[in-house]
Amino acid sequence: MSDLYQYFQNNPGRLIHKWLHYFPIYEHHFARFRNKPVTLLEFGVFHGGSLQMWKQYLGPQAKIIGVDIDPQCKALEEEQIEIIIGDQDNRQFLADLGNSIAPIDILIDDGGHRMSQQIATFEELYSKVAANGVYLCEDTMTSYWNRHGGGYRNPNSFIEYSKNLVDLLHAWHSKDQESFNVTPFTQMTDSIHFYNSVVAIEKAPQQPPSHQKTGTLSFSN
Template identity: 55%
Template structure:
């Protein structure tokens, strides 16, 4: 008989939660813990778009500990009532770039940014473009519920231009721009210099920041085998 196994404290918190409502996909908690656990007990600043009923803010407060500061963002003015010690809430439209820029000036530091907001394409893209540069140089950006990129209701559609999934595919090129042989088409950018890794999961993208430099190759040891030159296939000779 199969039993549900709790794999981390976040999952345990949610399963035992009797406080404010939390609505998350079950597989998210392992992903959160994998990338966020190094911040536990530290002086960490977390920004989460999408306050809803406030349950996830309380979850983060418990998970990260008393030194953490949590900043929640929501368009619903009622969410302001959910403020408590170490939890500040800002009310505004996630698609409003002026509002997003004001957050960058108001919030003293962003170590972790979680986009669980409106899930519409323009909202996700605007939030990334305006706030990613302000995330700490060793910080984390996480955008969740990426499956909305495939849902028409949210402006999505398979291979549709302008979805966050299609938009974020460019990040793979930016990450590898050090190796570009055509700088006019693909050149090194601030993204290239500040991103260490991209992690795609079902419905989640995690970007881990770290200052990077052009990769270099290292070779050690002296023993080698003889070089091998592959022979041409007979059919290649025939059709030459």
């Protein structure tokens, strides 16, 4: 049993609500940040339990920031944990937030789960994630729910939006430089991971890909 999942199962603190299959995903993407001076930003405070979990998991050097629209969440602040009250639908709030706390090593979007919120948060804050940080949007099953602004193959859903990011990841190889060119996303993104109800995007500075040949020819023609 991993440290993170063990903490969750024996939770001594505030209420946490998580899908169980998320824990291996968290471990895969967050383990490298443990016991380092990192900043984690999580949208969606709920009862504050997950913020306590990240604090315990990442260690005493971590700065944990939670964002929620509910003013009563401010009372959940404690050592290493800061709560910021704001509206995830407000792009100006998101932009100001990013400017005030960047660089963000880990960003978790577990907020309102509406398509407008998930897309606005990504567009305003992905550039504020550290050069080798990770951006994780969870509960993306709402991309298939009409009441959240989604729906199967709805072009306005976060899943369909993320599929377009896959194209940008490959823009180095475009033969149509006018309509499909390298973007800042291409230059700063290492990989995109799709899981059941989670999209995780790993950042790392990228150079134009190169290739080479080694070894001897097997055939003369």
